[in-house]
Amino acid sequence: MGIAKTIVSGLLLALCMISPALAGIVNSKAPEFTLQDLSGKPVSISDFRGRVVFIDFWASWCPPCKKEFPELNSFIKRYEPNAVVLAVNVDRKRSHVDDFLSRMPGLSGNFHVLLDAESKIIPAYGARAMPTSYIIDREGVIRFAHYGYRDDDAGEWAAEIESLLK
Amino acid sequence: MRKIVYAALLFGALAGAAGCVNVKPWEREYLADPIMQSDYNKEEKSVREHFLGTREGSVGSFGVSGGGCGCN
Numbered sequence: 150m151g152i153a154k155t156i157v158s159g160l161l162l163a164l165c166m167i168s169p170a171l172a173g174i175v176n177s178k179a180p181e182f183t184l185q186d187l188s189g190k191p192v193s194i195s196d197f198r199g200r201v202v203f204i205d206f207w208a209s210w211c212p213p214c215k216k217e218f219p220e221l222n223s224f225i226k227r228y229e230p231n232a233v234v235l236a237v238n239v240d241r242k243r244s245h246v247d248d249f250l251s252r253m254p255g256l257s258g259n260f261h262v263l264l265d266a267e268s269k270i271i272p273a274y275g276a277r278a279m280p281t282s283y284i285i286d287r288e289g290v291i292r293f294a295h296y297g298y299r300d301d302d303a304g305e306w307a308a309e310i311e312s313l314l315k
Numbered sequence: 316m317r318k319i320v321y322a323a324l325l326f327g328a329l330a331g332a333a334g335c336v337n338v339k340p341w342e343r344e345y346l347a348d349p350i351m352q353s354d355y356n357k358e359e360k361s362v363r364e365h366f367l368g369t370r371e372g373s374v375g376s377f378g379v380s381g382g383g384c385g386c387n
Contacts, residue, residue, distance in 0.1 A: 208341065239341045276341060281340070
């Protein structure tokens with residue numbers, strides 16, 4: 150009986166430790182960060198307070214990211230200037246990013262590529278897949294999360310962004 | 316007091332038993348490299364399959380399912 154109590158206590162303790170990780174990041178404040186864009190200019194997420202922010206974590210080596218990137222680039226145009234995309238890249242080498250972008254159409258005015266080569270920001274956002282994206286409301290609170298990419302995601306993105314622009 | 320210590324030790328053992336390596340999705344850059352695939356070289360793959368087929372009489376069941384970058 151003593152051993153059973155010990156085992157149960159240990160399991161409950163383990164559950165208490167991992168529960169916050171399972172709770173997710175939706176409806177919490179988006180972690181602040183500052184990263185450089187492609188021209189080396191520092192860009193902070195707080196620069197876009199008052200607008201809906203679509204933050205997308207991607208990499209050049211990720212096949213679903215290759216499908217998602219041009220879709221997202223053309224999708225976000227219709228919401229300029231009320232919404233922006235911050236496409237945070239986690240490639241270790243800048244040359245991979247440049248090579249990837251050279252095969253993509255030109256970036257929309259409200260589509261910003263930011264570089265996080267050391268993956269300092271993505272752990273704070275708790276990405277569970279590549280790509281992972283979050284839609285943040287005008288007050289800086291994460292409202293929606295997307296793990297991975299499917300061909301019909303644009304419909305969901307539109308509904309979610311429009312609900313936040315009302 | 317002793318039970319609390321045992322419970323803490325049990326928790327530590329469970330946490331350690333979860334696995335030595337936990338590769339995060341954004342850390343899979345090297346795993347996603349095409350050269351990490353077992354059948355990356357098509358010519359080598361063709362020769363190997365022919366060899367196995369003629370030497371061991373085995374046919375089919377080659378290749379690896381899943382794998383890749385673990386992106387989704």
